[in-house]
């Protein structure tokens with residue numbers, strides 16, 4: 282028999298999975314019919330989260346608000362580029378937000394990322410099985426990230442959310458640069474091992 | 481293409497979180513364009529970002545944010561239909577992320593001689609790291625060198641060997657600053673590679689010092 286705690290976790294995962302599938306369907310509606318209501322639903326969900334991310338990355342309120350607009354505008358105009366076999370909608374939103382952050386906050390070029398998308402565009406159309414696998418992987422990563430040991434999770438959070446460079450992370454946590462790198466690699470292989478069940 | 485030498489996992493995570501500068505991003509993106517295995521790994525790394533954005537505590541948007549975006553999408557065109565991919569030139573042998581800098585074909589690159597048997601094409605990018613293509617003649621040995629900083633070398637054509645093994649098209653040498661190596665180009669063909677270096681590479685030895693100002697890396 283499952284313990285109460287275990288049951289709760291499983292229910293949460295089901296809810297998460299359901300919202301992931303719902304987001305994919307909203308993207309489909311945007312691409313198929315330019316559905317404004319579907320877009321609005323995604324904005325209401327992701328807009329405030331994108332803003333939270335930008336503020337943690339060091340953006341002022343007004344800049345963070347502008348970035349929310351930019352990211353969601355890109356989601357609308359490039360909706361046809363979303364590939365459900367590449368992962369959850371949230372993963373795609375993250376990559377758009379990351380690119381906007383590179384261009385606006387870091388003042389560098391996100392062009393290499395766009396060109397790489399073009400490589401994917403040239404590859405084959407997604408089949409249903411690949412889409413399911415991708416959803417399972419996104420879901421698995423979310424669970425595994427939450428489960429990482431604190432010292433590894435912290436480094437991931439510094440890099441992916443706070444947008445700190447590795448030397449900034451080292452300085453902030455008073456760690457040698459080599460330790461930051463090795464914890465990053467450790468976190469990566471831990472996630473990877475957790476995902477082997479899906480491959 | 482069988483790629484044997486891949487990105488370091490730390491590099492992959494840095495690329496996923498947007499931490500590499502322009503020179504290194506171009507090299508990493510070019511390897512990814514040539515390597516499906518690393519592209520799959522990148523997706524996993526980007527899923528980390530997706531999961532973190534989902535678990536963010538929502539922030540309060542500026543008043544009128546929803547109205548603002550809805551009127552922006554009204555003015556904008558309907559979502560674009562699938563645009564034609566840049567990847568359509570079947571003769572292109574330059575990886576896609578590099579094409580905007582040097583064109584589509586390796587045999588159309590305007591090389592400059594840097595040293596006997598070594599030609600170079602410098603690529604202008606923002607930031608303090610440098611990016612360039614090298615064309616190194618058959619059998620040529622690149623002087624043994626450690627690195628003042630990180631260095632990445634992606635093979636585009638031909639091959640070389642060093643202590644780390646044989647490097648062929650698609651392979652990337654993703655080296656930490658402490659590793660020394662001495663690549664030797666294989667006899668059958670020149671080796672063309674894309675290189676990003678963090679700071680001035682410090683060549684060792686007499687010939688090396690002779691070569692350094694010429695190679696200018």
Ligand SMILES: [Zn+2]
Nearest residue numbers: 486487515518
């Ligand atoms: Zn690879």
